[in-house]
Amino acid sequence: MAYLVTGAAGFIGFHTSQKLLERGEPVIGVDVVNDYYDPALKEARLALLKKYPAFTFHRADIAEREDMEKVASLHPEITRIIHLAAQAGVRYSLINPYAYTHSNIDGQLVMLELARNLKQCDHFVYASSSSVYGSNEKLPFSIEDRVDHPVSLYAATKKAGELMAHCYSHLYQIPSTGLRFFTVYGPWGRPDMAAFLFVKAILEGKPIKVFNHGDMRRDFTFVDDIVEGILAVASGQPSGMAVPAKVYNIGNHRSEPLPRFISVIEESLGLKANIIYEPMQAGDVKETFADIDPLVKDYGFYPKTSIDEGIPKFVTWYREFYKV
Known part of the structure; x- marks a missing residue:
């Protein structure tokens, strides 16, 4: 068994790849290493992954x-795909919308075709986003809620990705x-992201911008908990359904x-x-809150890390990495 992890140089992709490698699983990592944010950070993550003998990396655009057909031809051993590569960020979608259709729609299609054509692929796990809930006011957000009123192009592309995966599961019985x-x-x-932006600004003695005058709430989820959930899901697959496609919330449930x-x-x-209060930004939402009961029921997932534990870990890493 071998895992193909897209976005391997990204934040969640790096942690997911590292955990798989620590378990002794072969990982084929793919990432284009673009300049959406500092590529040096991505290269530093990759440098750590490349220390594992079971890690193979391809610099490619999903x-x-x-590009992806070549990766597949070189690695017929791939049995599971964890597709985490995407163009992220709500606010950037107002500036460069074409980046989102390229990565999140064209990229999703290429990866689904890859899963269809790989002889052994038995599960396609992919990243969606809480942004699909848009201006939903019912809390907590449930996978049963309608999500057809996105408030950003980013959210629209992630919902489109879910629909595409369902279509491929229906047509080709690809578990997704x-x-x-x-x-x-x-x-x-x-x-x-907020944690990074705030820590950097505070250490540099610069003000931080807080939108909607601070009247916002978020379901902040520590990366180790996210990875635990990803790998629990990737180890299984949807079953007992005419269309083997499911979607879950994965958050801190707080x-x-x-x-x-x-x-x-x-x-x-x-x-x-030093806080500067600003009005709500276009495409943003006031509150997020994940109903994770289906993921708890099906995979036994439950987050363990509060922000009181997680934030100090992030601060320690930041100080060590940037030597501040």
């Missing part, structure tokens, strides 16, 4: 058919599972007020934040 991630943070995290999140960062740094 939306380019020829989508995971709607809720605000993932932790060591090696993305520089465009909606934290943004001011409390900031206060935990301040405590971990031993510094106070």
Whole structure:
């Protein structure tokens, strides 16, 4: 058995690949290593993965058919796909919308075709997002809720990816599972996410921008918990259904007020934040909160890490990595 992990140089892809390698599983990693954020951080993650003999890396674009067909031809041993490569970020979708259709729609199609044509692939696990819930006001967000009113192009592309996966499961009986991630943070995290932005600004003595005047809540989920859920799902597959396609929420099942999140960062740094309050940003939502009961029931997943535990771990990594 071998796993193909796309987005292997990315935040969640790196942690997922590393955990698989620690378990002794062969991993074929794919990443285009673009400049959406500092490529040096991605290269540093890759450098750690390349220390494992069972890791093979291909610098390729998941939306380019020829690139991915070559990867598949070189690795007929692939039995499971964990597709985490995507163009992320709500606000950037207002600036560069074509990046989202390229990676999240064209890329999803290429990867589904890859799964269809691989002889041994028995599960296609892919990243979706809590953003699909849009302006849904019912809490917690449930996989039974309608998600046909996205408030950002990013959300629309992730919902499209779910529909495409369902279609391929229906047509070709490819077992597929989508995971709607809720605000993932932790060591090696993305520089465009709140934890990274806030820690960096506070250490540099710069103000932090807090939107909707601080009246926001997020289901902040520590990366180790996310990876545990991904691997639990990837080890199984949907069963007992006419169409072997499922979608789950994967979050911390706790909606934290943004001011409390900031206060935990301040405590971990031993510094106070200079806060500039701003109105709500286009495409953003006030609150997220994951109903994870289906994932608990089907896979025994339950998150273990509160922000009081997770934020200090992120701060420790940040200080060590950036030597500050």
